[in-house]
Amino acid sequence: MIYQMISSLLHKADPELAHNLAIQFLKNDYLPLQLFQKKFSKKLEINILGKNFKHPVGLAAGFDKNAEIYNSIFKLGFSFAEVGTVTPLPQPGNPKPRVFRLSEDRSIINRLGFPSLGMKEVRSIIEKKTPKGVLGINIGPNKDSSSKIEDYLNCFENFCNLCNYICINISSPNTPNLRDLHEKDKIQELLVSIKNKQKQLHSQTKILLKISPDINDQNISELATILLDQKIDGVVLTNTSIHRSDNLLSSNKVEVGGLSGESLELISNTIIKKFYKILKNQIPIIGVGGVHDGQSALRKIKSGASLLQLYTALVYKGPNIVNKINEELIKLLELEGFESLQDAVGKDCVD
Ligand SMILES: Cc1cc2nc3c(=O)[nH]c(=O)nc-3n(C[C@H](O)[C@H](O)[C@H](O)COP(=O)(O)O)c2cc1C
Secondary structure (H helix, E strand, O other): OHHHHHHHHHHHOOHHHHHHHHHHHHHOOOOOHHHHOOOOOHHHOEEEOOEEEOOOEEEOOOOOOOOOOHHHHHHOOOOEEEEEEEOOOOEOOOOOOOEEEEHHHOEEEEOOOOOEOOHHHHHHHHHOOOOOOEEEEEEOOOOOOOOHHHHHHHHHHHHOOOOOEEEEEOOOOOOOOHHHHHOHHHHHHHHHHHHHHHHHOOOOOEEEEEEOOOOOHHHHHHHHHHHHHOOOOEEEEOOOEOOOOOOOOOHHHHOOOEEEEHHHHHHHHHHHHHHHHHHOOOOOEEEEOOOOOHHHHHHHHHHOOOEEEEOHHHHHHOOOHHHHHHHHHHHHHHHOOOOOHHHHOOHHHOO
């Protein structure tokens, strides 16, 4: 009841203001968050990235940009949380307004452009709060960086002993030229440098790469080959898209930026399937884009994802989203005759 009142007020407010209020709310522990922590069937457990996840649903990057609320996110029942994107130096991001709800489409367009407190400040925030769950840190370069590779290396060094994985974000559409890093030679150079840095620091932290949905088959095959060659630990598919389907209803569809939510689901699943066919079980896929209920979660898993992340569905459906997805997922797995979540991974990809 209280949640419904708060939620309807938040949905009337400017999206970025609503987000900031939600962050303050979670930071101050106003809700009896333990209510959201449920035990689920062992069928949802999955062993990946050297960890046993109780269920597949994690929080996608962008919600907790400055690592302020990850322990509340675990209390909401998420099995892992990815904070960031964090940049080396503090930066304000793009001018406001820069987040737009497409309510009719259960989608969002954002052009935030990595507003960040910067890696030093975020490090000191994390040092004060031991993570009570699996923590990933998503890193990216500053807008006016003179060397994007140096920026990633600095962030990697700053964070690698503080978290379970580092996610290298080359896929935001809102930082000029960032997505050029999907080109074969550039991504090769970046990943080799990161792996060297990892060796030099004797770091055990896993390395993940987050990829754009706006790539073609040649990009996919080149990227997959490089991921395998460099023995990258996981791939996050996908970030937001700059494409707009003809089916979008909201007048906000004209806004510039990255599209997320239900209208991203099909685009992201298509990319997941293409990668899964090449990567098979050698590199796990973390599937993100439009996960909002048990059906959409299972579609992503059957496309090839072993873990899931969401952001937009938390905005539209509220804090009970993880429990709802997992309850529905257990029923669907049984209905479709899968022994476990693991058993369903990639089942839509058999040729
Ligand atoms: C407002 C907003 C901000 C985001 N910021 C980031 C970010 O900083 N770094 C990043 O890798 N992805 C960011 N994302 C993308 C999400 O992590 C996710 O890939 C995308 O939203 C698709 O998932 P969804 O449909 O569940 O929202 C952002 C998404 C939204 C809606």
